[in-house]
Amino acid sequence: MVAATQSVHQETVLPAPADRPHHKFWPKRLPRTLTLPETSLWFNLEVTSTRYPAKDAIIFFGRRFSFSQVRREAEALAGWLQREAGVQRGDRVLLYMQNCPQYMIAFYGILRADAVVVPVNPMNRAEEFKHYISDPEAKVAICSADLAAHAAAANAELPEPQRLRHLLVTRYAEAMQPNGEDPADAPPPAMAEWLRADPPLPAGAVRWLDAIACGHPPGPHTAQPDDLAVLPYTSGTTGLPKGCLHTHRTVMHNTIGGGLWGHACADSVTLGVVPMFHITGMQYCLHSPIWGGATMVLMPRWDRELAGRLISRYKVTHWTCIPTMIIDLLGSPNMDKFDLSSLAYLSGGGAAMPQAVAERLHQQYGLLFAEGYGLTETAAPSHANPPERPKLQCLGIPIFGVDSRIVDPVTLHELPPGEIGEILIHGPQVFKGYWRNPEATKAAFVEIDGKSFFRSGDLGRMDEEGYFFITDRLKRMINASGFKVWPAEVEALLYKHPDVQEACIISTRDAYRGESVKAIVVLKEAARGRVTEEQIIEWARQHMAAYKYPRVVEFADALPKSGSGKVMWRQLQDRENERVSPT
Known part of the structure; x- marks a missing residue:
């Protein structure tokens, strides 16, 4: 629930102009705008678990979780949050762990409780974690056992009124095969040791399995599309990280759009290795597969040999990643043993794909790498390369309902193709402002032609066909x-x-x-x-x-x-x- 004190940036999203250059190359199979459901993100899991109750939602080192199991455990967690931890509608709950089944269950359990997910980078240490407790005024955190000490140390250093009241802790091994994995599924030894570790819990912490076992039924689900759903944090040129206000509706747009853009369906198999605390992993490894009923093969950390084995074993069809992962995988001495023939859609961003690597992917495996562009403020992509017609080292074209322009950063006048300026973005997935930071929110938006545009802070150019390219940054990053x-x-x-x-x-x-x-x-x-x-x-x-x-x-x-x-x-x-x- 979005409180008035947050100075939320509100706007009416208008259709993108019909005469933008990229529309000449818009995939004919896709609509230019999306009609979004008037339901919450939680309802996506409810529908999918009803449609495909026994289908694999997750495969984690050989252990399979059906959609109905994910739903049951998410509902049990929601009941615990409400009954035992006192979580109420609109409360913020921290989620602090690597990719694992518990992450997915916790995310949707928090949503089922009508609360707000605050994803925290699991690489953050205690000093950094303090801000994520105090700024969103969180009273509950869910974390992995290896991070519980950081959470407890951060909590102890805060004044008593700002502290967490409940810490729920899970071990990754709780979602793994109890008697070990088939060698084809097994993590490498160093990863296995970390996953199966059982460090002592901080005083007062509750174990994940105990919370689920309580079996408390949650109250009625009342979240609406424009209620706050997730508060991911992003840093900037000054000060501490700022929370980005994303509603069920803003996240829903790319949840649906991402699947449609990449030809995903219920028979797709996704390799979930991009961290789900990150907005890209959240959309492509969590929300979109749940919406469409796809299966996620989860990896808690990157390891090229494990990735190659999992793609081969589970016939992965969709993989969203960063180019360095592909570069690393292609450098494996075991590449000739891996079967990548199932891959149908390869996409990513965060860094440009080197041309030589992209050419090898195409020549050797018949794969076209479709780069995209987006920010935490835009719930992942605002631009993407059409799989049918991608360009190398290119951000792509504005996606469903997005109006994006290149403007002079000072005058805000739109620039012609080929000239470099700031990338502005208007679209249904743009966030509603920064958490309790009206000054930063005001500075992030400009009005042009009666529409509110988000200032990306990135410099780029648009070619004659409406494809965008990044050239530099206005922001110091x-x-x-x-x-x-x-x-x-x-x-x-x-x-x-x-x-x-x-x-x-x-x-x-x-x-x-x-x-x-x-x-x-x-x-x-x-x-x-x-x-x-x-x-x-x-x-x-x-x-x-x-x-x-x-x-x-x-x-x-x-x-x-x-x-x-x-x-x-x-x-x-x-x-x-x-x-x-x-x-």
Whole structure:
């Protein structure tokens, strides 16, 4: 339920203009706009479990979960949330774990309880996790056993009124075969050890199986399409991560559209390895398969040998991923043993697909990689390449009902094809604003031709056929293997180090990740000569998510500053670009 204090951005979504260039190349099999159901996301599971009760919803290391089982356990969890944890309509519940059956069940259990899912990146550590408790005022968190200590440590450091009241903990092994897996399904040894670990629970934590076993029936489901459903957080150029207000309706648009765009149906088999805390994984590995009745073969972490085995064994048809996964898979010495012939649709984003890799996919396997573009604020895609006519290293065309334009970032005048400007987006999947942040919400939107457009902060161009290409960023952001790293957030965390006086985060080139994080650090006087770059990196590794912490640290006597005292990060970035540029 969306409260008035959240300063929600409201608008009437109008049809996209009929004369946009990309409509000449619109797939004839698809409508240009979607008619959305006037129901909640939960109802999708209710319908699918009724249609296909015994069909596999999930396969997790050989163990199968039917749609009816997923529904029963989600309802049991909803009952526990309402009866035991006191969750009421509109309350925010944190979800903090890697891909697993419990993630799917918990997500829909929270929705069944008329509450709001707050997905949290499981790579976040205790220091980062505190914000996800306090900002959405969450009183309940559901997490995996390996992360329970982080959740408890973060909770203990908050003032008592801001703390969680309930912590529900699951082990990944609770969803695995109790007597071990068939070798064809088995995780690699290091992954298996992590999955089957059983660390001691924090005091007062409740075990997942005990909550499900309570068997409390939930109350009536009352959520409406325009009620808040999910609050994913995104960082930005300044400050801490901001919650994006997504309703059942905004998420529903790409839930349905994603399946239609990619030829998905109830006989599709999806490889679910993109993390479901991320908006892309949430849509393509969770919501869309539930809507259509597809089967999800879940992977909690990326491993190329496991991925190759699972695609081969379960005849995976659909795989949404990031290009680095494909590059890694193609580099496996066992590629000749993997059978990729079942793959019918390969899509992704987050980073450009190298042309040589795309050509190998097409020549060797007959696969066309369909890149897409979207943000947390747009519930994943706003643009996608038509599978029938994709272009390489291209964002694609605006999808169902989306009006997207390239404008001058200052004047907001629309620019002709070929000219570079800011990408603006208007569409049914655009979020309703930032959680309790009216200033940021106002700054994120502009009005053109009577319609409200979201300012992406990305610079791009549109070709004569209406396909979009990204060229640069207005926002200061680092893209590491598809994960967005916002320098301001990393800098704020580095300032917590007792020996750091000043820090500036820039990007450096990385052969595998594309970009990586580099920190220019000024040490406090007493620490100079005593603290090493490696010690700063190790401290950051312990306090930040794995994709976020600096891989490189460079000490400096001082940071360049403008007349107003602002750090001139661009000067440092330009110097780094010159240093690593090929000669």
